[in-house]
Amino acid sequence: MSPRNDPSVEDAYESAPSELVAEILEGELFLSPRPARPHANVHINLGMLLGRPFKFGQDGPGGWVLLAEPQLHLGPRPDKVAPDLAGWRRERLPRAVGGSEAPAHYELPPDWVCEIFSRRTRHRDQGVKQRIYAREGVRHLWHVDPLTRTIELFRLGSDGWSAPERFTGEQGLVRIEPFDAIALDLALVWSE
Numbered sequence: 001m002s003p004r005n006d007p008s009v010e011d012a013y014e015s016a017p018s019e020l021v022a023e024i025l026e027g028e029l030f031l032s033p034r035p036a037r038p039h040a041n042v043h044i045n046l047g048m049l050l051g052r053p054f055k056f057g058q059d060g061p062g063g064w065v066l067l068a069e070p071q072l073h074l075g076p077r078p079d080k081v082a083p084d085l086a087g088w089r090r091e092r093l094p095r096a097v098g099g100s101e102a103p104a105h106y107e108l109p110p111d112w113v114c115e116i117f118s119r120r121t122r123h124r125d126q127g128v129k130q131r132i133y134a135r136e137g138v139r140h141l142w143h144v145d146p147l148t149r150t151i152e153l154f155r156l157g158s159d160g161w162s163a164p165e166r167f168t169g170e171q172g173l174v175r176i177e178p179f180d181a182i183a184l185d186l187a188l189v190w191s192e
Contacts, residue, residue, distance in 0.1 A: 003027070005077055013080060021069075024080040025128045032121055035084075038146035039118050043068065043084055045189050046114065046144070053182050054087070061181045063089060065096040071105040074136045080105070081132060084144075085114035087178075109136035112178050116144045134160055140178045149190050153177060 005013075009029050016022035021032045035043065047068055053060020065088045072081045088096070088110050113133055115125040125143060133141055134156055141154040141161070152164035153176050167174050170190065173183035 003077065021082055022080075023082050023124075024077075025124065025132065026079065027077060030124060032118070035116070035118055039084075039116050041192060042116055042144060042146040042189060045191060046085060046116075049184060049188060050085075050087075050179055054179055059182070063091075065090055065093045067096070070110075072109070073105045073107050074109055074132060078107075079132050081129060083110075083113045083129070084116045086110040087112040109133075109138055111138065112140040112142070113138050114142040114144060116146060130154075130161065142176070144189075146190065149186070151176060151186075151189070 005024055005027055009024055009027065012029050013022050013024050016029075016031055019034060021034065023030045023032075034040075047066070050064075051066055052058045054062065054064040055066045056062065067086055069082050069084060070086050072083065072086070073079070074081060088108065092111065093106075093108060115121075115129065117125060130141065137156065139156050141156070143152040143154070143164070144150070149169050151167045153167070154164050155162040155177065165176075167176060167186060170187040172187070173185055175181075175183055
């Protein structure tokens, strides 16, 4: 059985300043500043581009719950992870908001996670967070780098993560799983 998080780490997590992003990853507390401009820009662009067709079903298939920076409590410890974007197929999370008694966090692992790189978080996104997502069975992971204008798609299989499929620059229209039902215009992802 995995050990629980140390109470002092849990206390520090709960008392973290609101202007910082707090996460507990494999028992260790991480505090990060809010995202820089390139990160924030790509974050909103992706949310808008995916939300209309996949959350609302306008000009697309719908069927997804998409959330920005959800608080995930995953595993028995638990790891307290805050991905930039996450998505669940609607049938797995039919009541995404819940009632007034619903906790602020989600314990159900998402079907898709998107981590947008920042200088200070890149190593965590590619290391400990990627391990946690694999352990929890997240099927698709995107690593997005606003500075190099790249999206890397990882698929989880029985042997772990696949080699990344890379989409670069302003390639034009691309189809990236699990949202390959529509073509995503990369120029719009990076647009200011």
